[in-house]
Amino acid sequence: MVNSGKKGEKFLIKPIDTDALQLKNRLVMPPMATAKSSENNTVGKELLEYYDEKSKGGYFSLIIVEHSYVSEEGRVKDSQLSVSRDNDIDGLSRLAEVIHNNGSKCVMQINHAGGQVSCKNSVEPVSPSGILVSPGEIEPRSMTERDIQKVINDFAKAAVRVKKAGFDGVEIHSAHGYLLNQFYSPLTNKRKDSYGGSILNRIRIHLDIIKLIKEQTGDDFPILLRLGASDYMAGGTKIEDSIIAAAEFKKAGICILDISGGLCRYNPKELSGQGYFSPLTQAIKQAVNIPVILTGGITEPEAAEALLSSKKADLIGVGRAVYNDSDWAHRAIEACLS
Numbered sequence: 058m059v060n061s062g063k064k065g066e067k068f069l070i071k072p073i074d075t076d077a078l079q080l081k082n083r084l085v086m087p088p089m090a091t092a093k094s095s096e097n098n099t100v101g102k103e104l105l106e107y108y109d110e111k112s113k114g115g116y117f118s119l120i121i122v123e124h125s126y127v128s129e130e131g132r133v134k135d136s137q138l139s140v141s142r143d144n145d146i147d148g149l150s151r152l153a154e155v156i157h158n159n160g161s162k163c164v165m166q167i168n169h170a171g172g173q174v175s176c177k178n179s180v181e182p183v184s185p186s187g188i189l190v191s192p193g194e195i196e197p198r199s200m201t202e203r204d205i206q207k208v209i210n211d212f213a214k215a216a217v218r219v220k221k222a223g224f225d226g227v228e229i230h231s232a233h234g235y236l237l238n239q240f241y242s243p244l245t246n247k248r249k250d251s252y253g254g255s256i257l258n259r260i261r262i263h264l265d266i267i268k269l270i271k272e273q274t275g276d277d278f279p280i281l282l283r284l285g286a287s288d289y290m291a292g293g294t295k296i297e298d299s300i301i302a303a304a305e306f307k308k309a310g311i312c313i314l315d316i317s318g319g320l321c322r323y324n325p326k327e328l329s330g331q332g333y334f335s336p337l338t339q340a341i342k343q344a345v346n347i348p349v350i351l352t353g354g355i356t357e358p359e360a361a362e363a364l365l366s367s368k369k370a371d372l373i374g375v376g377r378a379v380y381n382d383s384d385w386a387h388r389a390i391e392a393c394l395s
């Protein structure tokens with residue numbers, strides 16, 4: 058898992074072995090919500106066609122499927138994909154099959170929106186301390202210990218469904234201001250119990266979730282975690298917190314850290330350039346021996362290659378460039394091979 062290429066060697070096409078997950082190259086399609094789920098938030102033709110088109114040729118070693126909700130009260134939008142019911146497994150297995158048939162591995166991102174709910178379901182939104190992340194949301198209720206236990210169970214049950222559907226792993230979403238990011242950030246977590254306060258308390262729910270997923274899916278089922286590694290807001294989380302958290306996540310059994318940032322969105326306005334979160338990924342990579350994915354602003358294969366060769370990250374996620382051009386990964390990999 059360490060970059061050690063010879064002169065002239067292309068890093069983008071180097072395999073990586075994380076023990077739990079073997080990947081044939083360094084190119085990852087990051088999770089991107091499509092709003093293409095079918096009736097009742099299930100996998101249907103439109104979603105299958107979308108992922109077939111994006112994974113065609115197997116140029117991505119890994120496709121991380123868009124955030125899918127673990128429970129009704131954790132649903133963000135009406136159109137979001139569900140992993141919250143056992144009868145979702147059949148549809149999810151068709152999705153995994155389409156991606157596998159094209160030659161890529163796939164991981165499902167599982168999420169709970171916490172206070173950031175914008176759909177019109179009748180469930181009351183909950184959050185660590187009843188604090189709004191952005192104006193205009195419905196005011197959430199502060200979570201009880203019982204609510205926290207339910208969330209931990211819901212994440213684990215969703216991970217079991219993801220495994221049963223044939224995915225190669227699961228990614229826990231703790232970025233972009235959703236529930237686990239709300240626990241992580243001191244701006245939205247003012248709890249006085251063991252789930253608030255110190256950094257170790259603010260990641261207690263994450264560690265409880267990882268432990269239960271491991272118990273219920275077995276030690277060899279890969280678990281990734283997307284971490285909003287800096288809020289970029291006064292009083293919010295900083296890279297120093299994330300270095301501590303990363304070490305704890307590695308100890309708990311996370312096999313890859315997928316780094317993002319920004320409490321409200323994935324593209325904080327003060328950041329720009331290709332790989333704008335690279336100061337975060339580089340710092341985590343240097344401090345903790347765990348493979349990291351860097352996503353954000355990357356539109357050119359040469360930039361991806363430079364970020365890998367300068368050890369800013371182990372894997373590169375390309376989102377919007379691929380959303381807009383399904384041939385992007387093909388061109389990038391062919392350019393490395395020629």
Ligand SMILES: Cc1cc2nc3c(=O)[nH]c(=O)nc-3n(C[C@H](O)[C@H](O)[C@H](O)COP(=O)(O)O)c2cc1C
Nearest residue numbers: 087088089090123124323352353354355375376377
């Ligand atoms: C339409 C869209 C939907 C997104 N949905 C998700 C999501 O479901 N989960 C997530 O962690 N990030 C999501 N993101 C953020 C992307 O994964 C990625 O971090 C972001 O687009 C920055 O990378 P890029 O500059 O390569 O696009 C989404 C981004 C876009 C543009």
